[in-house]
Every structure is written in structure tokens, then in C-alpha cells.
Amino acid sequence: MEWTREKRYLPYNQWDAETLLQLQAQANNSKYQVKYHIRPTSGLINDPNGFSYYNGKWHVFYQSYPFGATHGLKSWVHMQSSDLVHWENLGLALGADTKYDSHGAYSGSALVIDEKLFLMYTGNVRDKNWARFSYQNGAILDKDGQVTKLPEPLLTAPNHVTEHFRDPQLIKHRDQYYVFLGAQDKTTLSGQVALFRSSDLHNWDDLGYLDFSDEVMGYMIECPNLVFVDNKPVLIFCPQGLDHEVSAYENIYPNMYIVGEQLKFDAAKMETNQKSPLNLDAGFDVYATQAFNAPDGKTYAISWVGLPDIAYPTDTENWANCFSQVKQLSLAEDGTLIQRPVPEMANLRHNGVNIRTSSAINNVQVVQDTAGQQFELKVTIAANQVGTLHLAANSNLSESLKLVFSTDCDARLTVDRTTAGIQYATEYGTTRAVDLVANESLDLDIFIDGSLFEIFINGGRQVVTGRFFAPTSNTKVAFTSTKALGYSGTYWQIEHI
């Protein structure tokens, strides 16, 4: 099928229901489908939106194009949870059905206001000449799950931005509402975070661009999030076209963060000691992470596992992408972000098996012969070791997702998906490496869910997330090393949600 523009923007009511049912069945039956992460009912999923806590439940929405693996007419689909781990799909919440969102209900955020969940989102509109207009709209979700769109946009784009002005994050600070927006400056065509203030959600003061770096942040910033982590402001954002000299990254577009010392809201100034942004995830496929400060005092984040402008192997199955698990944020002593699984993730574990150093046969130590498609492996590798942990491997280990580690003086973990199955996006490299502290043991908490891997390193000091598309018959987990190897840990099967 050729995804013409006309086809991608066809209103949902011009698609037929049988096609949708068949697309849903196709996605649900895919052998690559993830089973304990948020994933599309059909078609393509992208940014997390409206991550929040309301009416005794956790909420997150996903950007949805339900008719195929392409970025077509977007809507919001509502997911709800009691524990940040088990999610229920409540279905379509915001469609593209008004003159202020006719070409997509694009990304946004949620804030509890007056016992309702206030949604602020970007309405994407194209005119006859396909010129883009971005409206910042409001909608209200009530306790019965009903969504009512506000009749008029909340906020008009200022003159100093181009039509690339989207992804509002609405927060409340000292009785004022603030909204952070991804923007492109009209004069310099640089990426910016625009900041606005209001007391009533309708009349907004333009506070200008958030001053958080001396560097140019590429040509566009998407999905800015300002959250407080251990009382420090942290800006999470996606700079597109960022110069690799400013910060090193390997993905087509990075998802980055800067930790500040203080945020002066009204001056639109984040004071920071951090010279340049850091990669939020050291892996292959994380983008558009959304974070929020929850009423339990914790800061949670969830990521799109998928990148713009990258073709994925499941595109031929007419569906694409998933979300990461929810990650709890904190700060390390060195001021960098720590991202950990939420404690409730442990409730998915079943049939835990202790693993430890065994006698190697031909330098191979088998951890599991048939690990299945959904598992967690938590393992500590002793200091001064060199070897490879093979995940989703075939019997002779010629195919696997490889974790090549050294915990000696040249300490490093390299995740290599070169032999992990169907290859894609190889122009951005097939390995990702994380430097480790020399001569120290290495803690890995590895989650495998079908075609998704998430590797939490040393208690979440680094996270390496990615997709891989191996034959489902590749179920072996094994260590290889030419020297004696010291490790111990636990392997669990993980239940579907």
C-alpha cells in the first residue's frame, strides 16, 4: 500500500470498520508484539501524552494512527492503571474532528484542575496549500471518562515562532499556570522551549524562550518537559538537528536532558551547571519521553520506543512501536539522572530462578535454554571480568542480542544488535556503548518483552533501550568468556498485562 498524503489524512470515518478489525487482529497476532508494555491496538503509536494521576488512577495517552505503520491523522488513546504497570486501554479519547485539530490531535499534557483532568494539546491544521497551523487546545476529561473539547484554542502562537510550535506541557506553580512548548524561532530557525504564564488558562503572558543553555539546540525542540527531581528542575526534551559537537548522540534525533540548579519561572531562566545536554537513554530507540511530578512526591517518566523517520520491521505488518515501562526518576551524587523501574514491576515476576557462575563448556555458560519472549534477568557481574551475555540467542550463539562487557580497567558495556535478527536503521549504527567505572562490579536489570529490550545499568544510572526482531525460536540466554567468569542473579518469567 502506498501511503499517499491523501490516504494518511483520510478522516477515520472514511475508513471501514472491517479494515480496522483486521488491522487490530494483525497487530495482536504479531510474533514481535510486546506483552507487558503499552503498545498500539492497531497501527502506529508515538508520543506519550497526558501522563498524570487523576481520580485514583494513573493515566497516560498515546499518539495513535490506527490504520497503518505511518504517521497519518493522529488521535489520543487513553490508557489507565492502578499501579503504573497494568494498563487498561480505554480507547479513543481525542480525535481529529474540529477545525482546530482537523489534521491531528497532536501531543500534549494533562493537569488536574477542579477535580477534572484538563488536557492541553496541539491541534494540527493544514490549509488547502498544505500550510501548517498549530493551535494549542484544551479538553476536559471527567470522572466518567467523557472528554469535552473546549470550543476555542487556549493560546495563540506568538509572532516570533514558526508553524513548528507544539507539545504543550501545562504545570501549576504558585497559583499560576505555566506552559512549556516546543518551538522553532522564526528569525534564527533554532530549536527553543517557549514559556507562557496564565492565571486562568485563557489569557497568557509570553515569557519568551526558556534560557537553559548557551548552545544552539538544533533547528527544533520537540516534547519539552520540565519536572522537579529531588527538588532540582530537570528539562527533558528532544532537540532535532542538534550539532554533534554540542552533545554526542547516535540516534537520528536524541532525547536529552539538562539538570538545573534553579528555575526562575517568570524570568524564563533555568540556572544550570551542566554545560551541555545529556542523552536520557543510551540505546537505540527512545524519544518523546514524558515525565511529571506525581502527587505521591515522586517523578515518573515514560518514553516512546520508536523514532521519527525510521522504518521498523513491523511496518510490513501494519503496526509499529511501543512505550517503555514507567521509570522513576532521581538524581545521582554526580547530578545525573537515575531511572529505575517502579517497585510494582516486580509484581509481574514469576518462577524466579537463581543463576550463578557454573562450569563453562567450550567457554559457554548457559543461563536459560528456553527463556521465552517475556522475561527479566537481574544479574551482577563481578569486577575484573570480560565476556558477553547473549540474549535471544540461537543454539550455537551465532545469532543473539549481545551485551559485551568488561569490568576491568577499561570498563564498558556495549549492546550489539548486529546479529539480533532483522536489521534496520543500520546507518545509525548497530551498537551502543556505555562507559563504566573501572574495576567495579556491574549490575544489570534486563527486561525483554518480545521485540523490546530495556537494560537498567547499575541501579538505573544508565538505561539502554531498543527494539530487536529476532526469530521467536531464539530463546537461549548464555554467557561466553574465554576466562573464568563471576556472576550471580535471578531470572524471572514476566507475565503479560
Place this chain on the structure above:
Amino acid sequence: MEWTREKRYLPYNQWDAETLLQLQAQANNSKYQVKYHIRPTSGLINDPNGFSYYNGKWHVFYQSYPFGATHGLKSWVHMQSSDLVHWENLGLALGADTKYDSHGAYSGSALVIDEKLFLMYTGNVRDKNWARFSYQNGAILDKDGQVTKLPEPLLTAPNHVTEHFRDPQLIKHRDQYYVFLGAQDKTTLSGQVALFRSSDLHNWDDLGYLDFSDEVMGYMIECPNLVFVDNKPVLIFCPQGLDHEVSAYENIYPNMYIVGEQLKFDAAKMETNQKSPLNLDAGFDVYATQAFNAPDGKTYAISWVGLPDIAYPTDTENWANCFSQVKQLSLAEDGTLIQRPVPEMANLRHNGVNIRTSSAINNVQVVQDTAGQQFELKVTIAANQVGTLHLAANSNLSESLKLVFSTDCDARLTVDRTTAGIQYATEYGTTRAVDLVANESLDLDIFIDGSLFEIFINGGRQVVTGRFFAPTSNTKVAFTSTKALGYSGTYWQIEHI
């Protein structure tokens, strides 16, 4: 919306996808929705089909009309499980899209043949004059979840049946295939179970009607199932229009069973000592139960919780009905059926709280003030007690689902939904009663899931299943009794699946 015949039989590809997405959201957001039982993604669910074990998983399909709470153009939707408790919806499996099922892929069964899952189902076809034709069709589900329909019907209706000839149950016995079909005899217009034999699934011997009773089984039998329970043949079936003198029942149509001593397949004869069929469920809403002999040696059953020709309160929300939990079948000493929860149901339990006799205040003993919408209550009531257990009650107990019990010389349990919320089908009574053994204690295992209750009495010797539509704010569980009351048990929250 008026459900004209034309609208009900509109092909799925003439409905629009936006309508379907909105119907899915409406069903998912209903406050009456069940959360740990199989239920429709949208629209109406009826008979369980193809309950089976294949490729390391349990499978069941549901009869689906996805566009509203009406019996329109039916299809099969595929559910899969690893434990008979957690079910994944794999989507549309059999649509109404050939000339042999143009007006509905109606009910049927599944049997593993040659490492594939063979589906046998009734194709419903109407001609221009709306005359009905019933074809018995085949389809093959492979390990990748792909379904291929066979090009021609498997079995032609014999001359001695009317067009009411459906619901094939295919089983294998001593190297021969047998199929049991619900039928109406053309001469007597009586309900029958037609039996056929084949060695190749294509050439069938008509063995005539199964001889299992001297009584007339109404004007039609639907959903016959022949299973072996503790080595005895048991026929589970739905006789429509059964004379109340033959067997007492209160629902519009009953779901009944007869336990046989021996089944002579080739003679189409089930020898039985049971004079008349018994109700499978003593409640309000069970129909179309499908059972099968599993490779683990056990016999499992699952029921439609819903009745033909009854309007349900959620019809106004455009969805209706659900399935029961899976029930494991065995025989009691007196030869009647025992139906128990499968052991894995206990894995859904959380936060167990022991409950026991406490001091009554104004004759009320509160078990839980806020029991929520999903819970299990397992309780033993001592012998020689009289009282009422109120479920889903408001604060002063004027509204509740009432279990009125006496365990004295006149021992009986009455389930009364008169004050349990929105009333429906009241012409068939608002109470159901089960006689108990005098002067013995009473074990109840009660499952509440939103608008569904399942009450297993004395280890499954009786089951009372029904729907009720109470305000979600009615969350109290309490005993009332004018005398001292002895009971003990456990209350658990039950997780969503």
C-alpha cells in the same frame, strides 16, 4: 438508533472505523464493564466457541457483533490464554465474508488435527426472501494465528431437519470424527441433537438424533456439548421452549445437562439414569455453555453470561454481555455436576483480609465498607444460622444484591437482585433459590466483577450466576441477622486481567 434488519446485517466494511473506535471506547469506559472476565471489545458478545488447547495455549472465541447491543452480523473473535484466567484478545478470526456464511459466522467448536486447530462452525445464510440456510463449515487456524476457511461446507443438512441446524461440536473418538449439532426435527418441530460420523471430515454418516431422553426437548436445542466428566458422558445443551413440567427453570431459555452412564456413539444412544435434565446454573443469565475434554485430563466449561431475547441495561451504552470464568467440571457422589473455579483464579487475589463474626450493631455486621468493583469473598456460614449477606450495598443496606440464607432445618439460599440496581427481565423473576442440606454449614465462594456475580455454593455443587447493575458507589458488604451469626472467611481484591 433503530436496529433495522438492513442495519444489523450491514457488512463490516460498510461501517466506518471512527464509529467502531468510539464504540470500543464506550464499552471500555462503561462503569458496568467487567474487568477479569472475557467481555466484548465493542458491541455484543454471545456464545463461547472453539474452546480448546492448542500450541501450548488455551483458546476460546466469542460470537461478536461489534457495532451495538443487538444480534447482528456475527463473527468470531479469538481469545488466548496461558492459564485459563488471563486472556489476550487476538481480534477478528472468522468474519462473515463468503457465500457459505454471508449472514454470520455462527457458533462452533475446535479440535486439534494435524498440528493445526480445526474450526467447525455454522455459516448462516439468508436468501433474498430472508429464508435461512445453515452450512456447517470448516476453517484452519495455524501456529501463526492465520485462519484459512475451507472452500466448501463440510456437512450438508439432512432432510429430516429444518433450517434450524447449527452449533457443531466436533470431537474425535476411536479414530472417528463425530459431530453433535443442535437441530429442529422437520416433522415434529422438536428440539434434537443430531449426530454424524466421519473418518475424513468430508464424508459424513448421519447417525440420526441422539437418544438421551424420553421427553420432548422443546422446539429447538442449541449449543449441544458432549463431554466426559469422571469417565461419564455428560450432555450440556440449551433446550428452547422446554415444557416446565419436564424440568423446572425460570430463565427465558435454560442451559441444562444430563449425565449419562454410557455413550454408544454409533448407535447415537446415551444411556442415563437421569429422568430429566437439570439446570447447569441456578442463576439468572447463563446460556450456551461450551465444555471440552482437555489434554490435561480435565474437563473445562465456559458460559455466555447473557440470554437470547433479553434486553440488558448496557444496551443503551451499545455493548452487552460477558463470559463466565472457566469452570472445572467433576461429578458429585449423587451424580450431579460440580463446577469449580480453576486453581489459577487464586492468582488474581490481592490483599486478603480474614473476616469473622464480630459484634453486631443494630443486627448489622459490616464485612467491607468499600469493597470496590472487583472482589472475591469466600465465606463459611455455620449450621443453624439465618440471615442475609448484602453485596454491593449502599450505606443503609436499602439497596444491595441480597443472599438470603438459612442453614437450619429449612435450609436454602435465595439470591435476590430486586434491590440491586437497575431492574431488567423482571418478568422472569428477581430471585433464584437453591435448596441446601438441612443443618449443615454453607460454603460460598463469591466473585464480583463490576456488573457480574458468580456464586459457587458448597465447592461448586451449585453455581448461581447473574448480572446486576448497581451504582458504583454501592460498595458495602455486610451481614444482617436478628440472631447471633457465625461465619468466617476471606475477602480479596481481584486484579484486572
